[in-house]
Amino acid sequence: MRAAFTEDQLTLAEAVRTALQAECNAEALRRAWTETHDFWPLLAEQGVLALSAPESLGGMGMGALDWVNVAVEAGKVALPAPLGEHLAIVELLAEAGHGELVEAMTTGEARVSAAFAGDAEKTYAVNHGRGEAVVVLGPAQATLVRQPVYTTQATADQSLQLASVDGDGESLDGDAARAFDRAVLANAAQLLGVAETILDLAVEYAKARRQFGKPIGSFQAVQHHLVDALLKRRFAAPVVHRAAHSLDTDDPRRSVHVSMAKIYAAEAAELACRKSLQVHGAIGYTFEYDLHLYMKRAWALSAAWGSVAWHRDRVAATVLGDSHG
Amino acid sequence: MRAAFTEDQLTLAEAVRTALQAECNAEALRRAWTETHDFWPLLAEQGVLALSAPESLGGMGMGALDWVNVAVEAGKVALPAPLGEHLAIVELLAEAGHGELVEAMTTGEARVSAAFAGDAEKTYAVNHGRGEAVVVLGPAQATLVRQPVYTTQATADQSLQLASVDGDGESLDGDAARAFDRAVLANAAQLLGVAETILDLAVEYAKARRQFGKPIGSFQAVQHHLVDALLKRRFAAPVVHRAAHSLDTDDPRRSVHVSMAKIYAAEAAELACRKSLQVHGAIGYTFEYDLHLYMKRAWALSAAWGSVAWHRDRVAATVLGDSHG
Amino acid sequence: MDLTYTESEQAFREECRAWLEAHVPRTPLASHNTREGFAQHVAWEHELFDAGWAVVSWPKRFGGREATLIEWLIFEEEYYRAGAPARVTQNGIFLLGPTLFECGSEEQLERILRPMARADFLWAQAWSEPNSGSDLASVRSTARRVEGGWRLSGNKTWCSRGSFSDGIYGLFRTDPDSQRHRGLTYFMIHLDQPGITLRGVDDLDGEEAFAEVFLDDVFVPDADVIGEVNQGWRVAMATTSSERGLSLRSPGRFQATADRLLTLYAERGRPERLRDRVLQSWMDAEAYSLYTYQTVTRMREGGHIGADSSLNKIFWSEMDIATHETAMALLGESAWLAPDAPDATEGWLHDFLFSLAGPIYAGTNEIQRNIVAQRVLELPR
C-alpha cells in the first residue's frame, strides 16, 4: 500500500501543467470564443495524445494513474478541447481493430470525440465537432459514428463547442464499459482541476479585497465559506485517484469507484463555484472578470458524462442492492 | 385575508403560557423523571382539556386555530403529557358516539392517549400509559383500544413515558383522517415551541459566555449559526398556522398542509438542537444543564406521528402526483 | 387568522388576471439587459401604467390605484403567473419611490413619481463604489457646495441597467471631515449632465446589465437632494423598512418559478432521483408566501418590517438558487445550451445565472445574517 503517485507520474503532470499554463490562460480562452484557437497540436507535441494508446500503435500504453493528473491539469486551465474523451476511447478503438485511426489520433491528425449515451434523447459531443468520428458511449455499449452529422450547439461556456450527433454507427467490439468508466474518470479529474482554480481565485481575492478596513478574508464567514469549499475539494481528490487505480487494476468495484469520483469531484466543483462567487461578490458576476470562464466549465463538466444523481443511482445499485431511478 | 391570530386566540395562549411557565420549568421536568409529577389537573383547571371538545359535551368547541398556540406553549416547556393527542382525538370520539368518555376526558377524569399507526410493527402511546384507553390512529383509520395492555418503554426523554400498546380495538366511526391531521398538527406545534426554547437558550448563552476576551455571540460563525436556526424557526411558524386554518376550513389540501407543518417544524427543531448544542459547547452536552431536556423532547416529537421523510412522501403523492416510498 | 380572500380581493385578482391575459406579450421580450430588450420593456411599462397597473399600491394621483398590500401581493402573483415581463422600473418604483414617500418633498413627489412609474424617466441605483460594496458606509464620492446646488465627483458602480437609464441615485460625502455613516447626503443625478462618463459592465450572460458611472464635477441642483443634507444615511435606511420597498420581495415570482419547475419535472418523466429537491422548492415557495402574508398583515396593522427584511432576503435568495439548480439538473446537459442553440430550452439558463446574484446584491447574505444577529437576536457586535 502506497497511496501516492510515482515520481514519473508527478513529473509528467508537471510538464503538462507548465505547457498548459503558458498557452491556455484566460486570455486564450477568450480568444477561443471567436477564433479557432486550437490546442490539439500542442497536446500532440507534448505527447499527451499518445499517453493512453497502446505501444504497438505508437502510443505510450499508459494507464489511468498515469494520465489522471494530466486531466486534472486540463481542468485547471479549462482546456477547451475534448482531451478526456480522447484519452478514454483510444484503447477501446484499438481493441476494436481501428489501429490506423488510433495511430492518426495519437499524432493529432485524426480527431475523434465521444458522446455520452445516457437517458436523454440526444447525445452531445464536446468540441471539435468537425472531427471525423464520434464514439457514442454508454455504461454498457459503444458505437462508432464514422461520418457524423453535427448540429452545432452553442453553450454558456463559449470556449466549449458542443454538437449534437446524428449518423449511423457501428458497434465497437471492445470493452465499452471500461472505456465509459475512463471517460467518467477523465471528466471527474477535470472537475477536480477546475475546482482548484475557482477556489484559488477566491482565496487570492479575499486576501486583496478590503471592506470595513480589513481584507475580507479576515472575516470568519468568508474564511468558513472557503474552508468548506477546500474541504470538499481535498476529500474528492483521493476518491478520484482511487478510481484511476481501480481502472488500472480492474477492481471488481471499478464502476462504483468511478461513479464516486464523479460525484465527489462534481460536488466539489459546484460548491467551489457557489462559494467563490459569493466571496467575490459583484465582480465575480461580471463578464470581464475571469471567474465565469471557469465556473461555466465546471457546470458543463458536471452535466456531462452522467449527472451526480445518475451516478448516485449507479453506486446505490451495487452497494445498497437496490434499483432506484 | 388576514394572516394573524385574533385577540382571543392570543389571550388564550398567553394565559396557558403563564400557567405552564410557572408550573412546568426545568426543575419540574427533572422531578417528573422519578416522581409522578402530573400536569393533567392543571390543564383541566385551565380549561385546556375542554378546548377541542364539542360544546354539547361540556367542551368549548374550539378549532385548530384556537388551540394551535396552546400546543406551541406546551412545546416550549416540553410539557410531559400527551396534550396534543388529547386535543386531536376528543372530536373523533364524540363523532363516534363516545360522548360520556369525552365528557370525562374534558374534566381530566378519563385519560385517553393516541398512538400513531404507521409502517412500523409496534405502536407507541405517549405518556399516561396507565390511561383507560388508547386511540390507534393512522391517516385513514382509527381504532379505540378500551383495555390496552401497556408495556412501558423508557426513552431518552426521561420525562416522557412511552408505552407500546396491545389489545383488541374497535373501529371508530368518525373522521379518522381529520383526527390524524389534528394529531400531526399538534405535534408540529409543539416542535415549533420547543425549537424556540432551544434557540433562546443558545442566544442567552452566547451573550453571556466569553472567550478570546469577548462574548462568543459577537463571533460571526456563532451569529450565523443562530441566524440559520432562527430562519428555519421563523419560516416554519406560518406553515404550522396555515395547517390549522386548513383544518378549520376543511381545505381540500388539508393533509398536504398538515404534512408540511410537520416537515418544517421538525426540521426547525432539529436544526435548533444542532446549532444550540454547538454554540453551547461542552456545557450543553451535560446532564446538569437544561438544554438536553428540550433537545430530547424535540427528537422524540420529531420521530412521533410520522417522520419528516414519511410526510414528505405524503406531500409528494398529492403535489407531484407520484407514489414514492 | 383568515387565509381566504375577501370578495373584493377576489374581484381584484380577477380583474388583474383578465387584463394580463389580454395584454401580456405572447412572445417573450428580448432580455431587458440589452438595449433592444430594454426598449421593449419600456413600451410594456407604458402600457402597464396607462392601464393603471404599474404601481397598484400608490396613490391615485401618482398613477396608482391605492390597492392594499394584500392586493399588491395578489397583483404580483397574477403578474408572474401570467409570465409578464421583468419590471425595468423596479429600481425606481421599489427603491427610490419608497424613499421619496418617506423623505421626499411634495415638489419631488409631484415631479418625479409619475415619470418614474410610467418609465418615462428610468432610474438606476448607485449604492456601490469600487471600494464600497458590502461596506456601504465607506463612501468616497464627494459633493461640494456651490451656488444653487452641488458639484459631485467620484465613481459609482454596479448600477443595474445604468447604461439604459436616465438617472441614478445614491449617497455622496457632503461633509469632507466626516467618517462613515455621518456626513453623507442622498442625491438624484441626471445622467445627461456634463461631467458624467458611463462604462457598461457585462454580466455572466455577457449582457450589459450594469454600468459604472464616473462623475467629474457634475452639477446637481438643491431640488434633487432627498431629505436633509448630511442625513443621507438615515434617508437610505428609512427605505429599507418601507412596506413598499423591494425589501418585501413578493412571493409571486417564486411561486410561478416553482410551478414551472413542477411542469418541467412532469415533462421529464418525474425522475425519482430529483423528487425531493423539486418538492422542497415547491414547499419553500409556499412557505415564503405564507410568511409574507403574515408580514404584510402585521404591517397593515401598524407594524414595521425592520430587520426582518434581512431574514426574508436570506430565505428567498437561497430558495431561488436551489430551485434553479434543480431545474438545471432536470434539464441535464441541454441545460447549458445558449439561448440561440437549436436544442435550447427556454429561460432556465438565464434565470439560473440571475439567481446566483441573489445572495450578493442588495447586501450580501453575510451582511444580512450579521444584521439579523445584531438586530433581531440582539447579539453583541
Add this chain to the structure above:
Amino acid sequence: MDLTYTESEQAFREECRAWLEAHVPRTPLASHNTREGFAQHVAWEHELFDAGWAVVSWPKRFGGREATLIEWLIFEEEYYRAGAPARVTQNGIFLLGPTLFECGSEEQLERILRPMARADFLWAQAWSEPNSGSDLASVRSTARRVEGGWRLSGNKTWCSRGSFSDGIYGLFRTDPDSQRHRGLTYFMIHLDQPGITLRGVDDLDGEEAFAEVFLDDVFVPDADVIGEVNQGWRVAMATTSSERGLSLRSPGRFQATADRLLTLYAERGRPERLRDRVLQSWMDAEAYSLYTYQTVTRMREGGHIGADSSLNKIFWSEMDIATHETAMALLGESAWLAPDAPDATEGWLHDFLFSLAGPIYAGTNEIQRNIVAQRVLELPR
C-alpha cells in the same frame, strides 16, 4: 499509487483478525463512562496489551510491535470491524503518549509509557478550564515554584472519564506575569495527591463521562514536567502534528459504523426515502479512509500532518453525525428508546448522542475552520 496491500500487510491483517475473533468479548461491555463498565474496559486493555495489540505502532520496549502506520490503520479497521470495546486508554496512548515521544525525557518514557499502555495507570486530559474552552490559551490555573517541584492551583474541567482515572495532564501558568500562550508549562498530575478534589459531570446519557478537577496547592515533582518550563504551549502543539496522535482519527471506526448502517437499512426494508442519506454515509466513510491512506503515506515519507488534521476533524465529525442521524431516522420512534426498554435497539442511541460531541471536543469545528483558513489557505487573521 498502489492501493493494494502487501503480503506482509495482508498477513498482519489476518493475524489481527484471528486474535480479535478469538478474544473480543461476545457480550458488549457496560458503558466505559460508568465505574463498572470502566473496570471491564480496563481488564480488556490488560488482555490487549499482554497480547501485544494495545499500541501496535509503538517501539517493542514499550509494549508495541513497531507496526507501520499503514499497519496501524489495518489494526484499527479490524478492531472496529470486530466490534471490540472502546479504548479507555485513548487519552493516554493517543495524546499524552505522542507528547512524551516528542518532548519527554528518556526517564519519563521508561516510567510512564508501559503502565499507560497496559491501563495500569489511566490518564485523562485536562485542557479546558471553566473559562477556557475554545480559547485554550486563556489558562488561569497556576503553578508556583517550590523545592523539588511545583505547587499547582486552579480548576480544570471536561476531563473525560476523569472520575475513573489515575492522572491528568495539562497546562498551568508558571510565569505569573505572562499572557496567553507564553509562560505556560505542561504538567502530569497524579490524582491521589493531597489538594485535589474531583466532581463528576454527567453527559447527555446521564453517565459520569467527565470530571471537573479542583487543585489546591497540589505538589508535582519536577520529574512530571514535560519539556521546558514556560514552553508548555509548544509542547502541546507538537502533539497535534504527531503522526501517532488522535489528530489522525482512524477510518476504521467510521467504516464499521457505515457497514452497520447498511445492515440496518437492509433490515428495515431499504426505505427508498432514506436511500441517498445511507449512500452518502457509506461513501463518505470510504472517502475518509482514502484520504487518510494518502495522509499516512505522506507522513511515512517524511511529511507532516500539520493543520490538515483540522480538515480531518471537520470531515469525520460532521460525517459521524450525519451517519447516526440517518440511523435514527431508519429506526423511527424506537430509536429513542432507552437501552433498558423492552423494544430498545442496540447501541445507536448512545452512539448518536456521542456523535453530537464530535464538532465540540478537541477544538470546536469553528476553531478548526479558523485554523484551516489561516494556516492552510493563509488568509489573514
